Amino acid sequence: MANLRDIRNRISSVNSTQQITKAMKMVAAAKLRKAQERMTKTRPYAAKIQEVVGRLADSGNVSSPLVEKSDNNENLLFIIIGSDRGLCGGFNNNLFKEVEKRLENEFSSQLEAETISLVTIGKKATSYFKKRKYNVIESFPGFFDSIEYDSTSAIMESAISDFVKKTYDEVYLAFNEFKTVIAQNRKIEKVLPIDPSSFNAKTVDDSKSIIDYIYEPNSKAILDKLLPLHLNTQLWKAVLESNASEQGARMTAMDSATENAKDLERDLKLKYNQARQSAITTEISEIVSGAQALSD
Numbered sequence: 001m002a003n004l005r006d007i008r009n010r011i012s013s014v015n016s017t018q019q020i021t022k023a024m025k026m027v028a029a030a031k032l033r034k035a036q037e038r039m040t041k042t043r044p045y046a047a048k049i050q051e052v053v054g055r056l057a058d059s060g061n062v063s064s065p066l067v068e069k070s071d072n073n074e075n076l077l078f079i080i081i082g083s084d085r086g087l088c089g090g091f092n093n094n095l096f097k098e099v100e101k102r103l104e105n106e107f108s109s110q111l112e113a114e115t116i117s118l119v120t121i122g123k124k125a126t127s128y129f130k131k132r133k134y135n136v137i138e139s140f141p142g143f144f145d146s147i148e149y150d151s152t153s154a155i156m157e158s159a160i161s162d163f164v165k166k167t168y169d170e171v172y173l174a175f176n177e178f179k180t181v182i183a184q185n186r187k188i189e190k191v192l193p194i195d196p197s198s199f200n201a202k203t204v205d206d207s208k209s210i211i212d213y214i215y216e217p218n219s220k221a222i223l224d225k226l227l228p229l230h231l232n233t234q235l236w237k238a239v240l241e242s243n244a245s246e247q248g249a250r251m252t253a254m255d256s257a258t259e260n261a262k263d264l265e266r267d268l269k270l271k272y273n274q275a276r277q278s279a280i281t282t283e284i285s286e287i288v289s290g291a292q293a294l295s296d
Contacts, residue, residue, distance in 0.1 A: 004279065007272040011265060018261035024087065025254035032181070032247035038147075039178060039240040046237045049230050056215070056223045057196040063220065066160065066227050067194045070169035076107060076116045077159060077168040079235070081175040081242045082125030084144045089256075091176060091184065091249035092124045098186045099174050100132075117168070119155065121239070144243060152239050153232040160228060163192045175238040176245040182252050184245040191234055194227060 080099060082092050103111055110116050117137045120126040126139040138158075143151065159171050171192035177185040215222055 004272065004275055007268055007275060011268045011272065014261050014265045014268065018258055018265065021254045021257040021261060025251050025258060028247050028251035028254060032244060032251055035240065035244035035247050036178075039237075039244045042233075042237050042240055046233045049226065049233055053223065053226050053230050056219050056226065064194075064224060064227055065164045066192060066231070067196060069193050070166070073169045074110060074113065074115045075168045076110055077119065077162065077171045078103075078116065079119045079155065079159065079171070079173050080121065080125045080129070081173075081238055082120065082122035082128070083242070083246045084123045084142055085250075086124065087253060088246055088250035089253040091246055092122075092128070094184075095174060095176055095186050096125065096128050099188060102188055119159070121155070144246075147239060147243060149232075149236055152236045156232050156235040157228070159192070160231060168192075173235065173238055175242045176249075177238075178241045178244040178248065181248040184249065187238075191231060194231075 078099065080096070082095065086092070103116065107116060114135060117135050118129055120129055120136055120139045121143050123141040126136065126141050130136050130139075138155075140151075140155070159168075162168050163171055170190055172188060173191050174186075174188045177187045179185050
């Protein structure tokens with residue numbers, strides 16, 4: 001009977017876990033809808049800014065500190081966007097391992113010289129890279145409790161200021177781009193220095209690109225205003241993409257956990273019934289044997 005009691009306790013525990021994972025899946029689904037709405041609204045805005053910057057860059061030579069390439073690439077800054085909470089499958093670890101692989105393969109000399117600095121957004125990114133002795137100069141745990149544009153722009157403006165001061169030669173952005181609910185694209189992009197040629201390849205179709213615009217006061221003044229705005233929007237878009245990807249990954253993970261709990265509960269119930277049937281059969285055999293002994 002002790003064995004049956006243990007199985008009953010396990011069935012009860014698995015059932016309670018199943019209720020929790022089911023509730024977490026529903027919460028993640030609700031948050032995903034809101035995150036997707038914010039993300040889809042930001043994408044056209046970011047694309048339009050990129051288009052305008054591409055037109056301005058194509059109209060003449062771009063002269064800005066944000067496009068100036070350094071003679072060496074020794075001092076690098078990586079802005080890594082993770083999550084504040086776990087239980088979202090491989091959402092965080094897959095990105096972090098991709099960053100580490102990129103650092104080891106392409107920036108091994110900078111790693112040895114310890115000239116790579118990290119800015120981590122989210123508790124998981126902060127704890128992961130601090131435990132591995134990376135140079136985390138600034139961290140933002142609890143960032144996703146309240147996602148605000150001003151918070152993200154402050155991070156990017158700090159990176160822009162350090163780049164202009166030649167503190168860093170290049171600035172990279174690492175995040176999960178939302179693809180579908182069950183899939184994310186791990187992105188590691190160089191955001192500084194800005195490459196004007198990358199905009200030219202992404203401008204709109206030829207019928208619109210031949211339009212001649214008049215800029216007031218002039219294209220350089222507008223470009224000087226738009227380049228920082230473009231960088232701020234890039235980080236803002238990356239944060240929203242990462243947030244939507246996190247909720248999608250958590251919803252998928254909790255759905256899988258719920259199904260696994262159902263399978264485990266079904267197996268335990270089968271095992272319980274088999275053990276109970278065996279115990280009843282044993283008791284009947286003992287009663288029959290006892291009765292037979294008394295009759296003899």
